[in-house]
Amino acid sequence: xxxxxxxxxxxxxxxxxxxxxxxxxxxxxxxxxxxxxxxxxxxxxxxxxxxxxxxxxxxxxxxxxxxxxxxxxxxxxxxxxxxxxxxxxxxxxxxxxxxxxxxxxxxxxxxxxxxxxxxxxxxxxxxxxxxxxxxxxxxxxxxxxxxxxxxxxxxxxxxxxxxxxxxxxxxxxxxxxxxx
Amino acid sequence: xxxxxxxxxxxxxxxxxxxxxxxxxxxxxxxxxxxxxxxxxxxxxxxxxxxxxxxxxxxxxxxxxxxxxxxxxxxxxxxxxxxxxxxxxxxxxxxxxxxxxxxxxxxxxxxxxxxxxxxxxxxxxxxxxxxxxxxxxxxxxxxxxxxxxxxxxxxxxxxxxxxxxxxxxxxxxxxxxxxxxxxxxxxxxxxxxxxxxxxxxxxxxxxxxxxxxxxxxxxxxxxxxxxxxxxxxxxxxxxxxxxxxxxxxxxxxxxxxxxxxxxxxxxxxxxxxxxxxxxxxxxxxxxxxxxxxxxxxxxxxxxxxxxxxxxxxxxxxxxxxxxxxxxxxxxxxxxxxxxxxx
Numbered sequence: 001x002x003x004x005x006x007x008x009x010x011x012x013x014x015x016x017x018x019x020x021x022x023x024x025x026x027x028x029x030x031x032x033x034x035x036x037x038x039x040x041x042x043x044x045x046x047x048x049x050x051x052x053x054x055x056x057x058x059x060x061x062x063x064x065x066x067x068x069x070x071x072x073x074x075x076x077x078x079x080x081x082x083x084x085x086x087x088x089x090x091x092x093x094x095x096x097x098x099x100x101x102x103x104x105x106x107x108x109x110x111x112x113x114x115x116x117x118x119x120x121x122x123x124x125x126x127x128x129x130x131x132x133x134x135x136x137x138x139x140x141x142x143x144x145x146x147x148x149x150x151x152x153x154x155x156x157x158x159x160x161x162x163x164x165x166x167x168x169x170x171x172x173x174x175x176x177x178x179x180x
Numbered sequence: 181x182x183x184x185x186x187x188x189x190x191x192x193x194x195x196x197x198x199x200x201x202x203x204x205x206x207x208x209x210x211x212x213x214x215x216x217x218x219x220x221x222x223x224x225x226x227x228x229x230x231x232x233x234x235x236x237x238x239x240x241x242x243x244x245x246x247x248x249x250x251x252x253x254x255x256x257x258x259x260x261x262x263x264x265x266x267x268x269x270x271x272x273x274x275x276x277x278x279x280x281x282x283x284x285x286x287x288x289x290x291x292x293x294x295x296x297x298x299x300x301x302x303x304x305x306x307x308x309x310x311x312x313x314x315x316x317x318x319x320x321x322x323x324x325x326x327x328x329x330x331x332x333x334x335x336x337x338x339x340x341x342x343x344x345x346x347x348x349x350x351x352x353x354x355x356x357x358x359x360x361x362x363x364x365x366x367x368x369x370x371x372x373x374x375x376x377x378x379x380x381x382x383x384x385x386x387x388x389x390x391x392x393x394x395x396x397x398x399x400x401x402x403x404x405x406x407x408x409x410x411x412x413x414x415x416x417x418x419x420x421x422x423x424x425x426x427x428x429x430x431x432x433x434x435x436x437x438x439x440x441x442x443x444x445x446x447x448x449x450x451x452x453x454x455x456x457x458x459x460x461x462x463x464x465x466x467x468x469x470x471x472x473x474x475x476x477x478x479x480x481x482x483x484x485x486x487x488x489x490x491x492x493x494x495x496x497x498x499x500x501x502x503x504x505x506x507x508x509x510x511x512x513x514x515x516x517x518x519x520x521x522x
Contacts, residue, residue, distance in 0.1 A: 024382070030484065035479070041220075043220065
């Protein structure tokens with residue numbers, strides 16, 4: 001059979017020659033290889049100081065978006081929770097009362113919205129399921145914690161703050177690939 | 181003996197002790213750096229600029245750890261083991277000639293603590309005592325793995341000491357003296373023994389690797405099989421002593437390799453200098469040789485995989501000892517021919 005990679009090597013068990021038995025040439029060869037590595041550039045990234053550039057479609061920590069007027073997009077329809085293969089999302093819906101029109105865009109909103117970041121597999125299906133463009137995965141990293149319950153992210157961590165809006169345009173383009 | 185000599189020797193002992201410990205400390209740092217370079221990594225670089233405070237941090241870590249003594253162990257021997265290891269690896273530095281004589285305040289100061297006329301025998305003797313540190317430590321731990329490591333260490337050291345001894349005898353025959361200073365002075369300038377005895381050097385170097393328990397002969401402490409070998413049960417500064425003793429003995433064996441084969445403190449063109457300039461330059465030459473061999477020790481460690489135990493014994497008894505003996509015989513014949521015995 002023709003070899004696919006052209007890297008096939010036929011092994012044999014023929015007895016070693018005297019030079020091979022000395023091992024010293026082989027050792028010198030090995031030491032030359034390691035010596036060449038002394039001058040090779042290393043690929044280490046000094047993490048806290050340097051950060052890797054993420055791919056535009058990177059899926060990191062979630063954000064619950066607000067619209068242009070600062071109203072929360074989420075209507076607590078629960079489609080994200082249904083779509084979630086890891087069952088990481090839970091929410092409770094509540095009805096908007098008079099006077100809260102500036103806070104929530106539609107009549108129903110999520111009173112609580114929790115994502116368990118230890119369960120989440122960052123697949124992005126919640127984002128795809130969302131009909132209101134409310135949830136997006138961003139290029140932020142979920143920080144490490146000491147306790148497990150600190151990974152249960154509530155609305156206070158997920159909803160984007162008014163004074164520090166989070167850009168999700170990169171995800172919006174990819175997210176709309178399927179639609180028209 | 182006058183008090184001036186005693187004070188002079190005491191100062192010299194203090195300096196050599198400090199230097200050995202400092203070099204051993206920074207050998208741990210360079211071991212990690214060199215390993216990192218060989219593996220295309222950066223290595224420790226967080227403690228201080230380029231990580232040069234890393235050995236201090238490691239030392240503090242060692243001191244802060246719990247000093248644990250297993251309840252089933254032989255307590256006194258357990259404490260004695262690392263002490264013997266450390267003591268024997270430090271004591272060999274006493275007879276090493278570090279350079280040409282210095283002249284301070286009109287009096288000549290020999291840069292050597294003691295010029296024994298049996299210097300090289302002293303080293304061989306101390307090396308054999310060095311096994312006891314590991315053997316006692318492994319035995320007193322009352323742990324299978326420790327005992328295995330200790331047994332391996334002692335059998336390895338006994339096997340390789342023979343070949344080492346024979347190759348040392350070859351050098352002694354060429355020089356006609358057991359004193360290290362005579363051996364060094366015999367290699368004046370560029371007249372180094374390596375050019376006459378390359379085979380002897382290879383045998384001696386392999387044995388030195390085995391005697392210091394460095395890779396590829398680090399069977400006594402192989403992590404994968406013996407979970408640390410003889411120092412499995414050790415913690416805190418006792419473990420630190422064992423690890424430190426390895427680096428001190430690496431330093432000392434580099435020095436001895438430099439003395440026996442690479443001219444010690446001799447360097448080409450040394451006849452153009454004299455007095456204190458010569459002394460300082462010779463010390464610099466000697467230390468650069470030592471550092472080069474420490475680097476080679478590390479280089480080999482991060483290149484070669486560990487030997488299997490039967491391969492180790494095979495290499496020691498069936499290859500190195502016959503090679504060393506034949507080399508000894510040929511050297512003897514050549515010396516006899518040169519002296520006109522035939």
